[in-house]
Amino acid sequence: MLGTSRILVVEDDPAIRRAIVAQLRGEGYDVVEAANGSEALASARADKPDLVLTDLAMPVMDGFGLITTLRKSSTTPVIVLSVRGGEADRVRALDLGADDFVAKPFSVAELLARVRAQLRRSGLGTPSQLRFAGLTIDFDKRRVLRADDEIRLTPTEFALLALLASSAGKVVTTDQIIARVWRDTPTTTADTVRVHVASLRKKIEPDPASPRFIVTEPWIGYRFIAEPLE
Amino acid sequence: MLALRLARGLLLVALLTGCAIALRLNSASAGFLLLVGVLLIASRQPLVVASGAAVAATLAYNFFFFPPKHTLTIDDPENWIALLTFLLTSLLANRLLVRERQQAEKARASHEEIEALYDLSVSLLRGAGGTEQIGDAASRYLGRVGAASGGLILFGASPQQQRVLSWTGAPMSDEVEDIAAGVGRHGRTTDIPSPFGRDVCVPLTAGGRVRAALLARGANQTRTALDSAVNLLSFAIEREQFTSERARVEALGQANELKSSLLQAVSHDLKSPLTVLAVESEALERSGAVADGATEHVRTIRDEVGRLHRRIDNLLSLARFEAGMVSPRTEPTPAADLFRAAREALPTITADRAVRTTVADDTRDLLVDPSLALEIVINLIENADDASPADAPIELRALPSAEVEGRVWVEIADRGPGLTPELATRVRAIGAPRVEGGRGLGIELARTLAALSGGSVEWFERDGGGTIARLDLPAAPVAAAEAT
Numbered sequence: 001m002l003g004t005s006r007i008l009v010v011e012d013d014p015a016i017r018r019a020i021v022a023q024l025r026g027e028g029y030d031v032v033e034a035a036n037g038s039e040a041l042a043s044a045r046a047d048k049p050d051l052v053l054t055d056l057a058m059p060v061m062d063g064f065g066l067i068t069t070l071r072k073s074s075t076t077p078v079i080v081l082s083v084r085g086g087e088a089d090r091v092r093a094l095d096l097g098a099d100d101f102v103a104k105p106f107s108v109a110e111l112l113a114r115v116r117a118q119l120r121r122s123g124l125g126t127p128s129q130l131r132f133a134g135l136t137i138d139f140d141k142r143r144v145l146r147a148d149d150e151i152r153l154t155p156t157e158f159a160l161l162a163l164l165a166s167s168a169g170k171v172v173t174t175d176q177i178i179a180r181v182w183r184d185t186p187t188t189t190a191d192t193v194r195v196h197v198a199s200l201r202k203k204i205e206p207d208p209a210s211p212r213f214i215v216t217e218p219w220i221g222y223r224f225i226a227e228p229l230e
Numbered sequence: 231m232l233a234l235r236l237a238r239g240l241l242l243v244a245l246l247t248g249c250a251i252a253l254r255l256n257s258a259s260a261g262f263l264l265l266v267g268v269l270l271i272a273s274r275q276p277l278v279v280a281s282g283a284a285v286a287a288t289l290a291y292n293f294f295f296f297p298p299k300h301t302l303t304i305d306d307p308e309n310w311i312a313l314l315t316f317l318l319t320s321l322l323a324n325r326l327l328v329r330e331r332q333q334a335e336k337a338r339a340s341h342e343e344i345e346a347l348y349d350l351s352v353s354l355l356r357g358a359g360g361t362e363q364i365g366d367a368a369s370r371y372l373g374r375v376g377a378a379s380g381g382l383i384l385f386g387a388s389p390q391q392q393r394v395l396s397w398t399g400a401p402m403s404d405e406v407e408d409i410a411a412g413v414g415r416h417g418r419t420t421d422i423p424s425p426f427g428r429d430v431c432v433p434l435t436a437g438g439r440v441r442a443a444l445l446a447r448g449a450n451q452t453r454t455a456l457d458s459a460v461n462l463l464s465f466a467i468e469r470e471q472f473t474s475e476r477a478r479v480e481a482l483g484q485a486n487e488l489k490s491s492l493l494q495a496v497s498h499d500l501k502s503p504l505t506v507l508a509v510e511s512e513a514l515e516r517s518g519a520v521a522d523g524a525t526e527h528v529r530t531i532r533d534e535v536g537r538l539h540r541r542i543d544n545l546l547s548l549a550r551f552e553a554g555m556v557s558p559r560t561e562p563t564p565a566a567d568l569f570r571a572a573r574e575a576l577p578t579i580t581a582d583r584a585v586r587t588t589v590a591d592d593t594r595d596l597l598v599d600p601s602l603a604l605e606i607v608i609n610l611i612e613n614a615d616d617a618s619p620a621d622a623p624i625e626l627r628a629l630p631s632a633e634v635e636g637r638v639w640v641e642i643a644d645r646g647p648g649l650t651p652e653l654a655t656r657v658r659a660i661g662a663p664r665v666e667g668g669r670g671l672g673i674e675l676a677r678t679l680a681a682l683s684g685g686s687v688e689w690f691e692r693d694g695g696g697t698i699a700r701l702d703l704p705a706a707p708v709a710a711a712e713a714t
Contacts, residue, residue: 108516109512
C-alpha cells in the first residue's frame with residue numbers, strides 16, 4: 001500500500017512545498033499539492049488522498065479550517081506541520097481531528113516515519129497482537145513480554161500500554177488517555193496519568209534513562225515511538 | 231457697620247415721629263405710623279437694629295403722644311397697655327420678619343450652591359476629559375462660590391510632590407503648599423482662620439489613595455456643599471485615571487500586537503528558507519548522489535543550518551519572553567524525556583559521538599517549561615561537543631540536588647580542556663559580551679533560559695579533566711498514584 005499511497009501536501013510556501021513533495025515522490029508516493037485550505041478541500045474531493053500533510057498558517061483557509069471541514073465527511077489521516085513553540089496550535093489541531101503533528105524544522109526521516117505510521121494505522125484493523133523490537137503485547141491473553149520475559153502489569157497499566165501501542169507513532173493526548181483508560185473516574189488528573197506512565201516505563205523500558213517506547217509530548221500527551229514489526 | 235445701621239434706623243424713627251407731630255396725629259394713628267416704620271426697618275436690617283428701633287419708637291411714642299406729654303411717664307393705666315402692646319407687637323413682628331428674611335437668604339444660598347454644583351458636574355461630565363478640564367472646572371466652581379483664592383492640587387508619589395492643576399485669586403504661598411501637603415499626608419480636611427475668613431482644604435480620594443486636595447480661601451459655601459463638590463471632583467479624577475490606564479493598556483496591547491506581528495514575520499522570513507535548506511541538504515545526503523569527499527561538507531551544512539535554526543528560535547523565544555508576550559509554562563517533565571529530545575535535536579552530534587545518559591532512581595520529574603529546558607540542554611551539549619576531543623563521550627546525568635530538597639541537578643559533562651581562564655571569566659561574569667560560536671552565545675542563552683526556568687547553571691572542573699555544566703532546576707511535586 002505504501003508505494004501507491006496518495007498524499008496531499010498543503011503548504012503556502014512554494015519552496016517548502018517543493019522540497020517536501022520532492023522527498024515524498026522520491027519515496028514512491030503519489031503526491032498532489034495545494035497552496036491553501038480551499039485548494040486542499042477541492043483536491044481532497046477530486047483526488048481522494050490517503051493522507052493529508054498540512055501547514056497551519058495559510059491564507060484563504062488555514063489548516064484549522066481545513067481540518068474542521070475535512071472531518072465532517074472524511075476520516076483521512078491528517079498530519080500537521082507546526083512551528084516550534086506552537087503547542088497551543090497543536091492541541092487545537094488534534095482536538096479538531098488531526099492525527100499527528102511534525103514540528104518545523106523537521107528532518108525528512110522523521111517526516112517519512114510519521115507518514116508511514118499514519119498510513120499503516122489507517123490500513124490496519126484491530127490486531128490481536130502487536131510486536132515491537134523487544135516488546136510483545138498480546139491483547140487476547142492480556143500478556144506483555146519484554147524480550148522473552150513476561151512482565152506483570154496492573155489493569156490500568158495494561159490499558160494504558162494497549163492504547164499507546166495501538167496508536168504507535170501517533171500522539172495521544174492526556175485527555176484522550178483519561179477518557180479511554182479512566183472512563184469511570186472523571187476526577188482523574190494529568191498527574192495520575194503521569195504517575196502510571198512512569199510506572200509503566202519502569203516495567204517495559206530496558207533503560208529508563210533512554211526511553212525506547214514511550215515519550216512525553218510536552219503539554220499534549222504521550223507518544224509510543226517504536227515501530228511495529230511486520 | 232452695625233452702629234451705622236442702628237443710626238439709620240433711629241433716624242427713620244425720628245423722622246416718622248416728626249411727621250406724626252407735624253401732622254398733629256392722634257396717639258392711635260401715630261402708633262400705627264411708627265409701627266410701619268419699625269417693620270420697614272425689620273425687613274431690611276438685622277434683629278439687633280430692628281429691636282433697637284422698636285425700643286426707640288416706643289420711647290418716642292410715650293414721650294410725644296401719651297399724657298403727660300414730653301415726659302416718659304404715663305398717667306392713664308390704659309395707655310400703659312397700649313404702649314406695651316406697641317412694644318411687643320413691634321418686637322414680635324421684628325423677629326418674624328428677620329427670621330423670614332434669614333430663611334429666604336438661606337434658601338437663596340442653597341440654590342446658588344446647588345447651581346454651582348450642577349455647573350461643576352456638567353463641566354466635568356461634558357468635557358473631552360483630561361486633568362486640565364478638571365482643574366478648570368474646580369476654578370470656575372471656586373469663583374462661583376465666592377472664594378477669594380484657591381485651587382486644585384494634584385499629588386504625585388508623595389504629598390510633597392505637588393502639581394497645581396488650577397489656581398485662582400491671590401497667588402499661592404508656601405503656607406498653602408504646607409497645608410495641602412498636610413492634607414495629603416493625613417487625608418483629613420483642615421479648616422483654619424485666615425485673612426480671607428477661613429481656609430478650607432479638603433482631600434480628594436480616588437482608588438483608596440489621596441490623589442489631590444481642593445483649597446478654598448474665604449469661600450461662602452457650606453461644608454456639605456464643599457464636600458459634594460469634592461466628591462464630584464474625586465469621581466472625575468478617578469474616571470480620568472481609569473481612562474488614562476485603559477488608554478495605556480490599549481496602547482500596550484497594540485504595541486504587543488505589533489511586536490507579535492513583527493516577530494512572526496521575522497520568524498517566518500528567517501525560518502522558511504532554513505527549513506528548505508535543511509530538507510534539501512538532508513535529501514542530498516540521503517540520495518547518495520554526493521561524492522564521498524563531499525558528504526562531510528553536506529553534513530556540515532546540515533549541522534550549521536540546524537544550529538542557526540535553533541539560535542533563531544532561542545533569540546525569538548527570548549524576545550517574546552522579554553516583551554512579556556509569553557511566560558514560561560511549567561509542566562512535570564521526566565529528565566529522560568528531556569535527554570531523548572535533546573539527542574533527537576542534535577542528530578549530527580549523536581551520530582559522531584557517544585552521548586550517555588543516566589537518571590538516578592530517586593530523581594523526581596523536573597518542574598520546568600519543557601521547551602526552555604530543552605533549549606538549555608541543547609546549548610550545553612553543543613558547547614560540550616565544541617570543547618571535547620572527537621572520541622570523548624558526553625555524559626548527561628540527572629540526579630536529586632545534593633544541596634537543596636526539591637531541586638534536581640541536570641549535568642552535562644565533557645572531556646574538554648576544562649575551565650580555561652577564558653571560559654572561567656565568561657561563565658562567572660554577569661553580562662559577559664556575547665561571542666559568536668564556541669561557548670559564547672550558548673552560555674549566555676543557557677544562563678538566561680535557566681533563570682527564566684527558575685533555576686541556574688554553573689560550571690565546574692571535572693575529575694579526570696573536562697567540565698561539568700550543572701543545571702539546578704525545580705523538581706515537580708511527587709504525585710500519588712491511585713491503586714489500580
